[in-house]
Amino acid sequence: MSEVKVNKISPRTNCGTVTLGDSGDTFTIPSGATITNSGTASGFGATGETSWDTTVKTTGTFTATSGVGYFLNTTGGTITVNLPAGAAGSSVALADYAGTWNDNNVTVTPNGSEKIGGGDGGGSVDLNTEGQSVTFVYVDGTQGWVNVIDSTSNVRSNPYIVATGGCITTSGNDKIHTFLSPGTFTVSCTGPCAANNLVSYMVVAGGGGGGGDYGAGAGAGGFRETKSPVTPYTASPLCGYATPANRITVTATGYPIVIGGGGNKGTRDTSGTCGSNSSGLGITSTGGGKGGMQVPGTPASDNGYPGGSGGGSRYGPSCVGNGNTPPVTPPQGNNGGAGFQGGPPLGGHGGGGGGGAGAVGATVPPGDSSASGAGGNGVTTEISASPVARGGGGGGAGGGGTHGQCYTPGPGGTGGGGAGAADSGAGVGGAGTVNTGGGGGGGNLWTPTSCGGNGGSGVVIIRYKYQ
Secondary structure, rough: OOOOOOOOOOOOOOOOOOOOOOOOOOOOOOOOOOOOOOOOOOOOOOOOOEEEEEEEOOOEEEOOOOOOOEEOOOOEEEEEEOOOOOEEEOEEEEEOOOOOOOOEEEEEOOOOOOOEEOOOOOOOOOOOOOOEEEEEEEEEOOEEEEEEEEOOOOOOOOOOOEOOOEEEEEOEEEEEEEEOOOOOEEEEEEEEEEEEHHHEEEEEEOOOOOOOOOOOOOOOOOEEEOOOOOOHHHHHHHHOOHHEEEEEEEEOOEEEOOOOOOOOOOOOOOOOOOOOEEOOOOOEEOOOOOOOOOOOOOOHHHHHOOOOOOOOOOOOHOOOOOOOOOOOOOOOOOOOOOOOEOOOOOOEOOOOOOOOOOOOOOOOOOOOOOOOOOOOOOEEOOOOOOOEEEEEEOOOOOOOOOOOOOOOOOOOOOOOOOOOOOOOOHHHOOOOOOOOOOOOOOOOOOOOOOOOOOOOOOOEEEEOOOO
């Protein structure tokens, strides 16, 4: 076998053409060899083929070169691509770099009066499909540039969270998981961008049970919320994002969700109970404190109990239940209010209001046996896609006098707090609204039918960007 070693082959005359071999010859390129084309290739059966330019194009306008493919990133705005003058076999390819053509489109404009797909001469087309890639080949003056390859499969790793659990709804680009009962928030996939894995959440515990005989309102269940910057909604005043410990970045795992039940109502002879804790994503909200009441022979029953929000007391400011117990930042609730036990000749026992997520329970003014305390108001958030108030404290029972006076009971706080009972009829306090963490209202009259209201159960809501 003969071997010729040269650095350059040039034509013998100035004809500009070099012929290698004869018709039917075979040229073999050995393994590992590289052929670099710095000019124009033709006659290789590659009409319409493209070489890709990996320098990503962003916003603005540019003129494409025939035989070149471009990656276009429209994250920052639209892009206009001017096609080169068409010649049979010319090609231009375009691909959606960041999966954002559905947000900011790409406009393709032909040269002069040339056509795209047989349309009007000089008419532009818009590419607005997420993940799209196209290849245009110039055919002739009738059809002009024809799209020969159009991919809309958007083959790319998911940049967002994929999860199941609870009742799932959507709001804009956000997905919302609402848990009204225990379950599991199961994350099967997270995105490559850490910011998209930071979730918004609200965890509300069960409200306490209202006091029974001459009872005080119960405290609301603890309310905790943190809003991720990537989920655009109006959070409550208790949003805890400023405290880094409250920020939850999820991973691909299952997160048990616990929904706290409302506390049991107090009866004529039996004190009620505090609400139960709710938890999710490692965040725990404490159940609301029960309201104070009269249990014969049990002086401590007069006291309001501590919790997410504290229960009101039957009387005495030193006996109110403390909210935000145990303490977290921002506070998950407020203190209960104090009641007042009147003396002769009219008597009267107005119960204090239970604390709410947004305000303390109202205290009965000293010496006013005709009054009762309103439950502390809850707070409003749009995490569930519409404004909803939760975490209202229960109202205290109206103070019944020895001469049968009928005093006004305390209203429940906004956000599910139950109203206190009037000092007439059965003397039954209102129940806290389910899945709001509302505290139960205080009951009145020492009769077999008198009782407070049950606390409302809690709720957990998780929200994140999914597209």
